[in-house]
Amino acid sequence: MKQALGLIETTGLIGAVEACDVMLKSANVQLIGKEIVGGGLVTVMIEGDVGAVKTAVDAGSSAVTRLCQNCLLSTHVIPRPDNSLADILPVNANEQQENVLAEEVLIDMTVIDELGNNNTELEEVELVITEDEQPIDIEDIQSSPSNEQPKKNSVKEQLMTFITDGNQQQAKDWLMAKKVSELRVFAKSWLNFPLSKKEVHHVSKRTLVETIITYLSKADEKEE
CATH class of the missing domain: 3.30.70.1710 (BMC (bacterial microcompartment) domain)
Structure with missing residues (x-):
């Protein structure tokens, strides 16, 4: 709020x-x-x-x-x-629309993560070549720069990497660079997040970022 x-x-x-x-x-x-x-x-x-x-x-x-x-x-x-008032206040219509768009972005990111993390082997494919087409060398595709990009980690894994390495400020800067609508979607998707869904909608971006850092820091301590 x-x-x-x-x-x-x-x-x-x-x-x-x-x-x-x-x-x-x-x-x-x-x-x-x-x-x-x-x-x-x-x-x-x-x-x-x-x-x-x-x-x-x-x-x-x-x-x-x-x-x-x-x-x-x-x-x-x-x-x-008090943040508890968020439970009786209506949700801003613009925020709802932003959340829908951010959720769609998050879904796309999740799909990309799953595709990147699946170490599947290349299957042999039969190529039908017409007179105007040239055969494609699969080895050239594998060695192209666009395929050498590192696999993307999920948002939470990326942040946990920063925090585990003691780079909380780097994690905070990374979160502050995101849109507040994306941060709200991240927070609502995490188990036992300290803020309710309505509170997530009404707290400021800075408060939300600090809460996320605290939440992930405690999660890192439990893992240790």
């Missing part, structure tokens, strides 16, 4: 839409989602740095008041909310 959570509760959807529009335009914040409680009550939620969230909530509440004095019911800013 970001450093602050901002909420504006309005009567009617128009006021909520106006609040969202003004908040997102007035400060560097992200929209988490909305909750329709019933009876026309709508709560919109944003996240971001403490100062940015306060600025956005103030601007949004002023805009709703100008639109309709009776539309604004309440506003609230929670600095540094």
